[in-house]
Amino acid sequence: MMIDWALLATLVLTSGLAALGGVYGLAAVQARAHADRRRIFAETEGGTAFLFDGEVLVDATPEARALLALGGAKGPPWVRLQAWLAPRFPDFEGQMLRLQHEGRVSLTSVTSGGAAHMMLLQAETRGGLTRISLIDPEEQAIRPGEDAVTRNAVEAELQSMRSVLAKAPFLIWREDAAGAVIWANAAYLARAAQRPGTPDLTWPLPRLFDRPVSDGPCAGRRLALKTPGLPDNWHDITCLDDGDGRLLFALPADTVVQAESALRDFTQTLTKTFAHLPIGLAIFDRQRQLALFNPALLDLTALPPDFLSMRPTLFTVLDAMRERNMIPEPKDYRSWRRQMTELEKAASSGLYEETWSLPSGQTYRVIGRPHPNGALALMFEDISSEISRIRRYRADLELSQAVVDAVDQALAVFSPAGLLVMTNAAYAAVWGHDPGESLTDATLLSLAAHWRQSTAATPLWAEAERFVADPAGRAPLTGEVRLTDGRLVDCRFTALPGGSTLARFGLPGMPGPAELRPPADRRRA
Numbered sequence: 350m351m352i353d354w355a356l357l358a359t360l361v362l363t364s365g366l367a368a369l370g371g372v373y374g375l376a377a378v379q380a381r382a383h384a385d386r387r388r389i390f391a392e393t394e395g396g397t398a399f400l401f402d403g404e405v406l407v408d409a410t411p412e413a414r415a416l417l418a419l420g421g422a423k424g425p426p427w428v429r430l431q432a433w434l435a436p437r438f439p440d441f442e443g444q445m446l447r448l449q450h451e452g453r454v455s456l457t458s459v460t461s462g463g464a465a466h467m468m469l470l471q472a473e474t475r476g477g478l479t480r481i482s483l484i485d486p487e488e489q490a491i492r493p494g495e496d497a498v499t500r501n502a503v504e505a506e507l508q509s510m511r512s513v514l515a516k517a518p519f520l521i522w523r524e525d526a527a528g529a530v531i532w533a534n535a536a537y538l539a540r541a542a543q544r545p546g547t548p549d550l551t552w553p554l555p556r557l558f559d560r561p562v563s564d565g566p567c568a569g570r571r572l573a574l575k576t577p578g579l580p581d582n583w584h585d586i587t588c589l590d591d592g593d594g595r596l597l598f599a600l601p602a603d604t605v606v607q608a609e610s611a612l613r614d615f616t617q618t619l620t621k622t623f624a625h626l627p628i629g630l631a632i633f634d635r636q637r638q639l640a641l642f643n644p645a646l647l648d649l650t651a652l653p654p655d656f657l658s659m660r661p662t663l664f665t666v667l668d669a670m671r672e673r674n675m676i677p678e679p680k681d682y683r684s685w686r687r688q689m690t691e692l693e694k695a696a697s698s699g700l701y702e703e704t705w706s707l708p709s710g711q712t713y714r715v716i717g718r719p720h721p722n723g724a725l726a727l728m729f730e731d732i733s734s735e736i737s738r739i740r741r742y743r744a745d746l747e748l749s750q751a752v753v754d755a756v757d758q759a760l761a762v763f764s765p766a767g768l769l770v771m772t773n774a775a776y777a778a779v780w781g782h783d784p785g786e787s788l789t790d791a792t793l794l795s796l797a798a799h800w801r802q803s804t805a806a807t808p809l810w811a812e813a814e815r816f817v818a819d820p821a822g823r824a825p826l827t828g829e830v831r832l833t834d835g836r837l838v839d840c841r842f843t844a845l846p847g848g849s850t851l852a853r854f855g856l857p858g859m860p861g862p863a864e865l866r867p868p869a870d871r872r873r874a
Contacts, residue, residue: 396484397410397412398482399426400478400480402479403479404425404427405425406427413483416430437468438456439456448479449474453471453472454470454471454472454473455469456470456472457469470482470483471484519598519599519600519601520534520537520599521534521536521599522534522537522554522596523596524594524595525593525594526593530554530555531594533554537554537557538554541557558584558599571586571606572586574599583602583603583605583606584600585600585602586598587600624644628730629646630645630646630728631646632720632724632725632726633662634722635723635724636662637662637725638661638662639657640724642657645729649675650669650729651673656669663727674709677706692717693717695717696717696719697725699718701715701716702716702717703715704732712731713730713731714730714732715728716730750773756773756775757775758855759773759778759853759855760772760773760775760852761852762845762852763793763817763850764848767817767818768791768792769796770849776854779838779856784796793813797810797814803833804832804833804838805831809828809840817842820844820849820850821848826840827839837856838856839855839856840852840853
């Protein structure tokens with residue numbers, strides 16, 4: 350029997366190839382099965398799905414990552430996803446807590462906040478991981494395989510941004526590299542259409558402002574929008590580089606301009622007022638540098654204008670005044686420096702007010718007062734003439750008192766209100782007391798009480814009280830009283846001009862002024 354070796358070889362080769370193909374096919378199936386087990390998302394059609402381990406994002410589909418990039422929230426993925434889902438799904442946080450116990454939760458969105466379609470949220474836990482899927486049922490039925498959730502989210506955010514730009518109450522526009530207006534918001538277009546002589550809006554859009562600068566940043570520029578027959582409208586211009594062009598914003602600044610104008614006018618008014626003040630004014634800021642001074646300060650301190658214009662410090666100004674003998678000279682520099690430090694502290698609390706007697710004979714009144722924001726104001730006033738008048742007045746009073754003390758009769762002068770104005774030395778000798786030694790103001794009533802105690806009973810003192818209370822149109826009041834020691838005193842009350850009253854008391858054989866005891870100061874202001 351003959352063996353067909355060719356046929357046998359063909360059968361063996363065919364069997365080997367079939368076995369080899371089966372092995373490769375089985376290996377491919379097993380490799381695909383292992384690959385499917387290693388994939389987190391087994392869906393091949395895409396979709397919007399997230400996989401979290403607690404709040405840590407383990408994996409997400411491309412569409413899900415695109416959805417996370419849409420929101421304006423900052424932070425980790427779970428925070429951004431929660432910020433996007435919470436407004437659309439009621440009680441999202443509470444449902445996520447329930448998921449830990451039930452293992453699966455399905456939520457339905459509300460059709461508000463710009464959402465055009467209802468969405469479904471499916472959340473489940475698998476092996477300690479949380480899987481969240483978003484589905485748009487309507488779009489999934491019409492266009493299976495498309496990511497409708499991300500597309501709707503993009504459209505909703507685009508609609509929201511367009512609404513914000515359309516309702517913005519200030520002007521926004523975009524310029525290209527050549528300066529042409531290539532886009533503008535509704536406020537800009539409405540303002541352009543209101544300008545007289547402006548035809549229908551066509552391309553390119555009209556320009557409302559001149560270009561702030563040719564290049565570089567333009568923040569801080571303030572421009573006026575001029576309309577014939579109407580006041581200028583001021584705007585603060587801010588621009589940002591935007592590719593080959595720039596994006597510009599014009600914020601209304603009329604209120605700020607009016608406030609600055611009012612402040613400028615008020616400052617000018619104060620400056621003019623300070624310029625005519627005879628009092629020297631120096632205002633030092635928080636760092637105790639000279640911030641403001643008036644011309645009178647130059648005359649009173651003899652400091653040069655260029656020195657004050659350099660904004661010297663408080664102690665530098667005081668040192669310069671000391672060199673010009675415009676400050677009372679202390680015994681040594683250390684005590685003077687300590688005195689100036691105390692001046693600064695007292696002025697900061699509003700307690701400094703002193704009189705400086707200068708070596709030149711001038712007298713200054715110096716007042717320190719605190720100002721807002723830690724500033725300090727010093728005021729210098731030349732009161733030399735006032736001090737001279739006071740000294741002359743005191744000299745006149747002393748001379749008048751000396752003349753009155755030289756009179757032999759006891760005298761007492763009362764004001765229209767019944768207050769004791771003055772007495773002389775003879776009065777103290779007659780009545781045995783000097784009203785000037787008392788710290789309280791003496792009155793006719795208090796002196797009449799003393800007179801009653803020093804004399805026998807008499808109705809004269811009651812008549813004297815009525816006379817002093819109303820001396821006008823009455824004849825002089827006279828009478829005699831007897832002292833407790835037996836001496837007789839002649840009393841006479843006479844009206845003086847202006848409603849004052851003069852009381853005179855005489856004793857027979859009164860001693861002369863030289864024999865009287867020198868009284869204390871009996872003057873009354």
